[in-house]
Amino acid sequence: MKYIKYTLAFSTLARKYHMSLYLKYRPRNFSALVGQGHVVTVLKNALAVHELNHAYLFCGPRGSGKTTTARILTKAINCLSPAGFEPCLQCANCKSVENGTFLDMIEIDAASNRRVEDIRDLRDKVIFAPQLGRYKIYIIDEAHMLTKEAFNAFLKMLEEPPAHTIFILATTEPEKFPPTIISRCQRHNFRRVSPPEIADYLKKIWGLECASHNAGQIDYDALLAIARISDGALRDSLSLLEQLFYIGKDPVTKADLHDLLGILPPDTSDLLFSLVASGDLTGLCHALDHLMDSGASVSFLLHSMVERLKELLLQGQSATLNLRLMECLINALEKLRWHPYPRQVLDLALIKASCLDRQMRPDPVTASCQSHTPEPESVKVFQPQSPAVNAPISEPEGDRFQALLFRIGETHPGLAANLSQAHVSDWDSTELKLVLSTPFEYKYACLPDRKSLIENAISDLFGEQPRLTVELGSGVKSAASEYPPLVKKALELFGGEIVSVINQP
Numbered sequence: 035m036k037y038i039k040y041t042l043a044f045s046t047l048a049r050k051y052h053m054s055l056y057l058k059y060r061p062r063n064f065s066a067l068v069g070q071g072h073v074v075t076v077l078k079n080a081l082a083v084h085e086l087n088h089a090y091l092f093c094g095p096r097g098s099g100k101t102t103t104a105r106i107l108t109k110a111i112n113c114l115s116p117a118g119f120e121p122c123l124q125c126a127n128c129k130s131v132e133n134g135t136f137l138d139m140i141e142i143d144a145a146s147n148r149r150v151e152d153i154r155d156l157r158d159k160v161i162f163a164p165q166l167g168r169y170k171i172y173i174i175d176e177a178h179m180l181t182k183e184a185f186n187a188f189l190k191m192l193e194e195p196p197a198h199t200i201f202i203l204a205t206t207e208p209e210k211f212p213p214t215i216i217s218r219c220q221r222h223n224f225r226r227v228s229p230p231e232i233a234d235y236l237k238k239i240w241g242l243e244c245a246s247h248n249a250g251q252i253d254y255d256a257l258l259a260i261a262r263i264s265d266g267a268l269r270d271s272l273s274l275l276e277q278l279f280y281i282g283k284d285p286v287t288k289a290d291l292h293d294l295l296g297i298l299p300p301d302t303s304d305l306l307f308s309l310v311a312s313g314d315l316t317g318l319c320h321a322l323d324h325l326m327d328s329g330a331s332v333s334f335l336l337h338s339m340v341e342r343l344k345e346l347l348l349q350g351q352s353a354t355l356n357l358r359l360m361e362c363l364i365n366a367l368e369k370l371r372w373h374p375y376p377r378q379v380l381d382l383a384l385i386k387a388s389c390l391d392r393q394m395r396p397d398p399v400t401a402s403c404q405s406h407t408p409e410p411e412s413v414k415v416f417q418p419q420s421p422a423v424n425a426p427i428s429e430p431e432g433d434r435f436q437a438l439l440f441r442i443g444e445t446h447p448g449l450a451a452n453l454s455q456a457h458v459s460d461w462d463s464t465e466l467k468l469v470l471s472t473p474f475e476y477k478y479a480c481l482p483d484r485k486s487l488i489e490n491a492i493s494d495l496f497g498e499q500p501r502l503t504v505e506l507g508s509g510v511k512s513a514a515s516e517y518p519p520l521v522k523k524a525l526e527l528f529g530g531e532i533v534s535v536i537n538q539p
């Protein structure tokens with residue numbers, strides 16, 4: 035009885051399962067490839083005269099069809115009844131390549147098989163003749179991940195390739211290849227597919243799929259917007275399109291897409307830019323809080339601000355600030371790939387752009403902005419707690435110190451957080467004197483590499499090389515003199531602070 039129930043449950047799941055669009059519409063032959071006509075022409079002509087190279091290098095951005103083309107080439111080479119240069123898609127070899135079961139197509143992910151031992155293992159196997167096809171095809175994906183030693187071992191194979199073997203190396207970063215490898219491969223550069231090409235392709239797919247998804251029409255503007263967001267990657271654009279089938283709008287518009295992805299409308303981006311330009315950090319943090327609470331993602335926020343800035347730059351509006359802001363936003367997008375706290379990356383980018391702009395533009399507009407000096411609580415990135423000993427510091431000095439903290443925080447957030455507790459007692463072109471309140475903060479800032487980091491950041495930012503003096507604030511309890519030797523040693527080893535002493539019997 036139980037067996038019957040389980041069977042029914044599984045069959046219900048199977049009925050509900052939809053194959054993803056990018057899998058369903060994955061190009062199966064050369065004619066179906068979108069936007070890579072220049073690559074297809076060369077491969078087609080080589081196939082027509084049966085002049086195949088022993089190694090191909092497919093370079094291009096992710097999602098541009100490198101691996102798909104490698105599989106189509108494998109089919110075209112090994113097809114049992116090819117129609118000209120195209121694979122027939124019907125024979126046993128074509129079908130097994132599509133299923134991933136073709137014994138003479140070996141796909142290797144170089145990201146996880148990058149060691150010299152992996153390539154030596156490959157070298158031992160390439161000598162065997164193909165079992166079913168004319169050629170044995172090795173597709174090495176992410177080939178730039180191979181180690182230097184692995185590349186050297188691979189070079190040996192390329193210098194004396196077995197006659198029945200073809201290597202296809204796919205990579206997003208060809209500049210990481212040794213020239214000796216590149217010179218032995220036939221190189222094909224895959225390009226980002228242009229937005230109109232992607233939009234036309236998506237329009238066709240929408241037409242084929244909308245009835246089965248009970249969807250209505252879609253605006254061409256929305257399709258163009260998908261194409262721009264996916265940055266020339268067809269696979270990403272199909273994934274986005276798939277989500278739009280289910281939002282229940284007819285027609286689906288560009289605004290619906292923006293809502294779905296949390297992309298800012300132009301006027302919201304403009305509001306953020308004006309807060310950055312005026313140095314209103316409190317307002318900026320509140321606006322960001324509001325946007326994040328309403329479900330916007332940091333990645334799309336950054337992307338939409340970059341897009342809006344491009345529009346403003348093309349219109350010739352305030353190029354100085356826009357360029358600086360654009361640089362900060364693009365750096366933030368780069369950092370977003372590995373940073374564990376995306377929101378902090380966003381905060382830091384906008385705050386930095388704001389502070390740098392004010393610091394570098396001492397004009398009347400900037401001067402008026404300085405009345406909106408950031409409240410300490412608005413600078414959340416570097417201030418985990420309110421400053422303990424910070425005495426008020428003069429306005430320009432405060433701005434300069436904040437700018438210094440942001441610069442240090444880009445690479446050493448821990449040090450920036452530590453320094454945010456410091457009081458700037460003196461700062462001119464010859465000396466910067468910082469006073470820290472606890473022995474731990476004092477010792478941390480006094481480490482030799484910390485001092486040089488701070489001095490380098492000052493030199494970068496302000497072109498000055500003042501002598502850095504770090505002091506322990508007066509009135510702070512000296513840990514070294516009052517506690518037993520064991521405690522003193524622990525303080526020396528680990529830093530820290532005595533909070534309270536409990537007498538135990």
Ligand SMILES: [Zn+2]
Pocket residue numbers: 112113114115116121122123124125126127128129
């Ligand atoms: Zn075939």
